[in-house]
Amino acid sequence: MLKRLLKNFRYGVLPVPGRVIAIVFFIFLFIFPLIIQDTYYIDMMITATILAIFAVSWDLLAGYTGQFNFGHAVFFGVGAYTTGMLNSLLGWPMPATMIIGILAAVAVGILTCFPALRLRGPYLSLLTLAFPLMLASLVMYFAHYTGGHQGLGGLTVMAETLVEKYYICLIVMTASVLIMWKLTDAGSRYVRTGLVFHAIREDEIAARALGINTIRYKLLAFAIGGFFAGLAGVLYAHKHAYITVAVFGISLSFQAMIFVLFGGIVTIYGGIIGAYVLYPLVAFSYDVQSIIESIRSAIPPSMVPLLHIMSFLERFAIYPTAALAIVIILILLFMPEGIGVWLRHKIERECPRCKLHNVAWRKECRACSAPLR
């Protein structure tokens, strides 16, 4: 068993740079609290971890199955509010409410699917946009139970210290990403969901003609997407023990889309790249201002043009959202498939004969020695 793992690692992971980078990245995530003790950054990473689960679950639904969902926050919000209300108002124990919250999100996913089954393309996107807004207005109306504007507090905290929270979220994230990766793996010998999801996205009528019950698989995709998005919502609710109606917000849905499209859609790793690059980027840009300030004070006053550039940058750094928007536009213009896919094409090359991935600088395939390129 161990020998087989080692062999897999040596011949399956080490020659492919993308997989090596993924493993190094996850090792980095696991030792992150040992390197940096600053609570601000650990807290930021916890949120990024939760958003990574959320983004990847959107990728499963929108990228793989092609159900371009604009209102993914509905699952997140239902998970968060269900566990929040049961835990804080009725005083039920946290593990039970967490499970009920996730199940509620799955139920909402299945319910959402029924109207969505009749629609496709932009109509589906715009329909799904409606659900979180409807629930948000319900939360505001029943302010007596949900807290309304003030938000809902008094939940049980997931763990006492920040580092514990970090590890809980990280382990849950790793596990759920692995599960979603396996579920969407089109070449898998054990589950056929990956293949079916691809077929539904590419041509639903053809998939149906092949005897695939597309309705059942779409329901399954919505249920899985709801499950993991609800999981993210539940973790989020018990992270700060406080939730607001922003968990149903349109910006949260768009955040998942931005993360996935930035990293690369129809790749599980795209959402993770987006969450761990863009979320800290916005958080960091609040610090950029002070960094620029310190650089400017170091510049001798004789270098006038440099000072002008610095003061321009400083004005710009006050608006991290604007900087983020420009970064997104530029990246999509030059690499419309997402930064992760672009990077992967740079460092890996697919063998034309056996479809195995090789390092870009190899002249011939490592398995079948066919000439690359």
Add this chain to the structure above:
Amino acid sequence: MLAAILVKTVVYGSVYALAAIGFSLIFGVARVINLAQAAFSVLAAYILYGLVSPVIGVQLALAPALIISVGGAILLGIFMYKFCVDPVREHHGAVLLITVAFAMLIEQGLSMRFWSDPASVDSFVQGSSTIFGVGVLNHYLLILGVTVALVTALQLFLSKTRMGIAVRAVANDTEVASLMGISPAKVLMITIVIAAALAGVSGVLIAPLGYFSSPHKWGSLLMLLMVIVVIGGLGSIKGSIIGALIVAFVEELCIYDPLKLFGYGAAYLLNGFVMLAMVIVLVVRPAGLFGTLFEEEKL
């Protein structure tokens, strides 16, 4: 109360319709969901605010200020389409994201100058008049008139002129239209100009109503536009108008609450009911009331 609800439905409906037609037109011709459409309205409103009030030190008369603000929206629309949307048109997701990013950029650019001030512009016409016993500001009547005039002009353009027929041909089938000697790129550009102009006009007309309380307001306007366009059917002008009337009616019904169903806090449910109307229409008629589905969009 019924008269009040109906009159306000028509008045507000015309405001919404003006903004929604541009959104619908871009989708119908270019198959691009332009999420920055509402941001163009906001931009035009803030340019107008900057030009007619002393806030940035320039003060123009109303007419040139109106032309500049609508022109600004058109220029930005052309820029966005030409340099940002057109290069990535094959990537459906990238287009969506770029238009959202553009809207964010407009919002942030405006807040650099205006922070979160409301775009407070005086009404173009003063006073109010009474219709069927309901008091209505004259400005609303102006909006109603402008909407009717613009929609009529647009219909005439699309049905009578050569260019308008070309636009409809491209909307129907781009490949066949280009085989008939129509340049789709040119037609798309004209559509973008019309859509951005409609967004700009609706922005400057709504500005005096106090709708744009801050540059962040594009989100809620966009939501409304999407609902209207989806109810009416993407790509249909008639549909957008009917959709706008339906949305305005649902809103007024919720505000006046003639059966006293909801009591305190009914305003919070407003959004929910508008969305519910959209869901019902979509479930009953998946293409919206007047929309047509292309072959590849059918299920």
